[in-house]
Amino acid sequence: MTSVYTDPRASQRFRFVRHAYVDGVAELAYAFDDGPELVERVSFPGAPAVPAGREMAFAAALRLLHLVAGVSYYKAGIPGTLVVEGEPLDEDSASLADALYLHGLAEFAYRNRLDLRGRVRFPFAAKGGGKAPAVGLPKRSLLPIGGGKDSVVAVEAVKSIGADATAVWVGNSPLIAACAARTGLPTLNIGRELAPGLFELNRLGAWNGHIPVTAINSAILTLAAILYGYDSIVFANERSASVATLEYDGQEVNHQWSKGFGFEKTFHDYLHSHVAADLDYCSLLRPWSELAVTSAFARLGGHYFDVFSSCNRNFKILGPKPADRWCGQCPKCHFVFLALAPFMAKPRLLSIFGRNLLDDDALAGAFDALLEYKDHKPFECVGEGDEARAALAALAERPEWREDALVARFRTEILPQLDRADLALAPWLMPGASHLVPERLRGALDALG
Ligand SMILES: CC(=O)N[C@H]1[C@@H](OP(=O)(O)OP(=O)(O)OC[C@H]2O[C@@H](n3ccc(=O)[nH]c3=O)[C@H](O)[C@@H]2O)O[C@H](CO)[C@@H](O)[C@@H]1O[C@H](C)C(=O)N[C@@H](C)C(=O)N[C@@H](CCC(=O)O)C(=O)O
Numbered sequence: 001m002t003s004v005y006t007d008p009r010a011s012q013r014f015r016f017v018r019h020a021y022v023d024g025v026a027e028l029a030y031a032f033d034d035g036p037e038l039v040e041r042v043s044f045p046g047a048p049a050v051p052a053g054r055e056m057a058f059a060a061a062l063r064l065l066h067l068v069a070g071v072s073y074y075k076a077g078i079p080g081t082l083v084v085e086g087e088p089l090d091e092d093s094a095s096l097a098d099a100l101y102l103h104g105l106a107e108f109a110y111r112n113r114l115d116l117r118g119r120v121r122f123p124f125a126a127k128g129g130g131k132a133p134a135v136g137l138p139k140r141s142l143l144p145i146g147g148g149k150d151s152v153v154a155v156e157a158v159k160s161i162g163a164d165a166t167a168v169w170v171g172n173s174p175l176i177a178a179c180a181a182r183t184g185l186p187t188l189n190i191g192r193e194l195a196p197g198l199f200e201l202n203r204l205g206a207w208n209g210h211i212p213v214t215a216i217n218s219a220i221l222t223l224a225a226i227l228y229g230y231d232s233i234v235f236a237n238e239r240s241a242s243v244a245t246l247e248y249d250g251q252e253v254n255h256q257w258s259k260g261f262g263f264e265k266t267f268h269d270y271l272h273s274h275v276a277a278d279l280d281y282c283s284l285l286r287p288w289s290e291l292a293v294t295s296a297f298a299r300l301g302g303h304y305f306d307v308f309s310s311c312n313r314n315f316k317i318l319g320p321k322p323a324d325r326w327c328g329q330c331p332k333c334h335f336v337f338l339a340l341a342p343f344m345a346k347p348r349l350l351s352i353f354g355r356n357l358l359d360d361d362a363l364a365g366a367f368d369a370l371l372e373y374k375d376h377k378p379f380e381c382v383g384e385g386d387e388a389r390a391a392l393a394a395l396a397e398r399p400e401w402r403e404d405a406l407v408a409r410f411r412t413e414i415l416p417q418l419d420r421a422d423l424a425l426a427p428w429l430m431p432g433a434s435h436l437v438p439e440r441l442r443g444a445l446d447a448l449g
């Protein structure tokens, strides 16, 4: 093994070297060729020991996390050969990883003009199938908190049925911590430290770009569920997250791929077959569009208005964060402003954002992209173009909004080109059919209707 990092783009192999859990810390080690190890650490507060009877489930979950979290490092070099050291993978594990690395890195590949098809192939030595045993997990839920509107809506729905739940988050964001505290639920904060070597590789010119972070958080929370004892991990990923950002060369590119229903179903089934039959993984908001979620947030989220933010610039590990909770310049700020506007009193919305983003001519191009007008949807966590159009069409009818610069522009320039029958708001507020919410939590789904 050498001790000096070199440009990973010249490497031949990406190795999953080892994983371990010691004193409450999961250590995940990777390497390119025979280069220095890249070690990511995930810390579980209270350093819990693995409970008796859950050892196999824990080992399977740790192995899963090692596979999933490797995506941050693999992307730095994308060599043609993947090597999983130690016990070989079975077909199901290889297939989950193939899908994650191909689709979860689709935006990364598209923006770097790379093609990962045929390149990502995890080796396996055994057939898949089977069913993991139940391990007696207590009937309580982990509710991940992201600092924004979605998790707030899910939390309030679960609280409304009095289910036993803990607000959990990964990483050290003070903004998320403030939101979690505001839920009034017990809280759990899991530490995550990327391998410092990744930043060194970035300085050496590594490939860089977007990764499927929800998959990584999901695998971390799987370990937490086994360690602390929870029978369900309940995300707040809406229906709109399953819709691709764009299509390119016959391939869908979805910025939010690991928030989509395809990933949810694959991960849910994998937990039941390989980790624990009594561990559920779902998204409570899956039946709902972004507009249905913003409408619910306007209704249920009042006591979070002064702490929440959906602006992802707050969540950077490196570099400066915005001076205010809402930078007002990114697609996420623009979309959330637009999606809340039909459901919230205008002065209230302006006080949250500090200004009126729909009255700023300079943002015309940014809002056009949200509408998928002259451009594709931005690479961000934003809703469908059609729902953005429905929201603006609703504002175009409201006296308090219709003269604002971008609403007026929509009325005169864009609206005449659209079919008004496609612009109704009401259909966006109806639930879709697909979800994996377990029986015990179904009442929370009803609370959102
Ligand atoms: C906060 C954010 O949006 N970051 C994205 C940004 O990264 P940037 O370089 O500006 O700053 P850092 O986040 O500090 O990242 C530093 C480097 O580390 C890499 N990295 C980070 C986390 C990780 O888990 N693995 C990593 O390899 C990162 O690539 C940087 O080199 O731009 C990056 C490139 O496009 C994005 O990858 C960063 O996104 C973060 C991983 C992140 O947490 N983003 C979420 C806010 C996010 O985008 N969520 C999506 C969900 C997508 C999904 O499928 O899960 C969403 O809400 O739609």
Ligand SMILES: Nc1ncnc2c1ncn2[C@@H]1O[C@H](COP(=O)(O)OP(=O)(O)OP(=O)(O)O)[C@@H](O)[C@H]1O
Binding pocket: 143, 144, 145, 146, 147, 148, 149, 150, 151, 152, 168, 169, 170, 171, 176, 214, 217, 234, 235, 236, 237, 259, 309, 310, 311, 381
């Ligand atoms: N640091 C984190 N730790 C744990 N879960 C997270 C973290 N960041 C996001 N999540 C979860 O991932 C899912 C998607 O995140 P997303 O950013 O869409 O949600 P949000 O922050 O609640 O809402 P918004 O869309 O307004 O940003 C949510 O269930 C959220 O709770």
